[in-house]
Amino acid sequence: MSPRWSAWELRACARHGHLTYRPDETELAARLSVSTAVGEAWRCLRCGDFAVGPPRSSGPAEDAPLVLRGAALRQAVVIRFLAVERDFRFVLLGLGVWGVLQFRDSRQSIQATVDRDLPLLSAMGIHVEQLALVRDLQNALTESPGRLTLVAVGLAAYALLELAEAVGLWTMKRWGEYLAVVATSVFLPWEIRELARGLTAFHIGLFVVNLAAVGYLLWSKRLFGLRGGRAAYDAGRRGEQLLEVEAGAVRGAPVGRAPRPQADAAR
Known part of the structure; x- marks a missing residue:
């Protein structure tokens, strides 16, 4: 060695x-x-x-x-890092679900606050309605409770998917590696679309991390028959x-x- x-x-x-x-x-x-x-x-x-x-x-x-x-141990370190990153996403998405549900149940009070305070601020010469964040809030207030519920359900499903990936990767299961590659690849076109709308450090970083994760898993774990597939991977591990x-x-x-x-x- x-x-x-x-x-x-x-x-x-x-x-x-x-x-x-x-x-x-x-x-x-x-x-x-x-x-x-x-x-x-x-x-x-x-x-x-x-x-x-x-x-x-x-x-x-x-x-x-x-x-x-050997190589399998070094790969395990990287893959478990990816598992931790999936756990972090799961937590963020869970917070997103909670936030959407809280917003849905508080829309009336938020709308009343906006209707009361925006005209007062405008009368004082503070045109906060021109801020993008305020416009996004006003658009969100027009959404129906049913649509907000669907958004929460979608975020919850995405969070559970990230959790399943994290469990599969952390326990070094081959199904977890396949799930991570497929699930991450499915969202790459959406991330490319977001990049086309405007380049931000967050979206660029997210796209690079996801693309690198897919490439690393495919190459190092020989998924989908790549580089000899499962048989070649197992033979390499036995040889070490x-x-x-x-x-x-x-x-x-x-x-x-x-x-x-x-x-x-x-x-």
């Missing part, structure tokens, strides 16, 4: 602990363990370091847990597994000997 990779794995082990496993195959188990002055030590399947103490679990090599390491590398060495593949622990490395 290269130093660039090991930094990610070591951080994960520092947070979650080493992941050790004793395979039933004797020769393979011998490559993953060593005796030290303080007892037996087993190689972590994630970072490759030795950890003193009995293994966390054991069984046939083919039943060993599939560990996030420490147990797979050591099993290849046992079978006679040209893999180097397992590193022996240093005096201060057995932990």
Whole structure:
């Protein structure tokens, strides 16, 4: 494992602990363990370091847990960042639903305030009716309660979609990755239309983030058959597994000997 990779794995082990496993195959188990002055030590399947103490679990090599390491671990960090971003959208949309419903139920009092105060401000020479925000408010007040309810329902449905994406991405489910790509792609034409109406930093940033997320998921996770599809993705993950590398060495593949622990490395 290269130093660039090991930094990610070591951080994960520092947070979650080493992941050790004793395979039933004797020769393979011998490559993953060593005796030290303080007892037996087993190689972590994630970072490759030795950890003193009995293994966390054991069984046939083919039943060993599939560990996030190498490229898969780096991808997991990015994908979970996208999950957090979806959670943030869910919260904002939820606030939007609450705001629309509150506005719908308070339209009469807001209308009365506007009808009372706007003429007074105009008489004082303050023409706030020319402000875009005030015009938007006046237009919103003309909407029927039923239409505002439909807007709230639409925002709620969008919020639930974002929540489903967040759950699927955070738990690293393939369906979540497909859902994120499809759902995000569906809204890209709408975002392009908004950009055509006027360039703003918010809309530009939103479009760039969504476009980058779609491209990253398609390329890195090999969705929709891209770059060999699911079979190639799974093969790549298996090829990064420490147990797979050591099993290849046992079978006679040209893999180097397992590193022996240093005096201060057995932990």
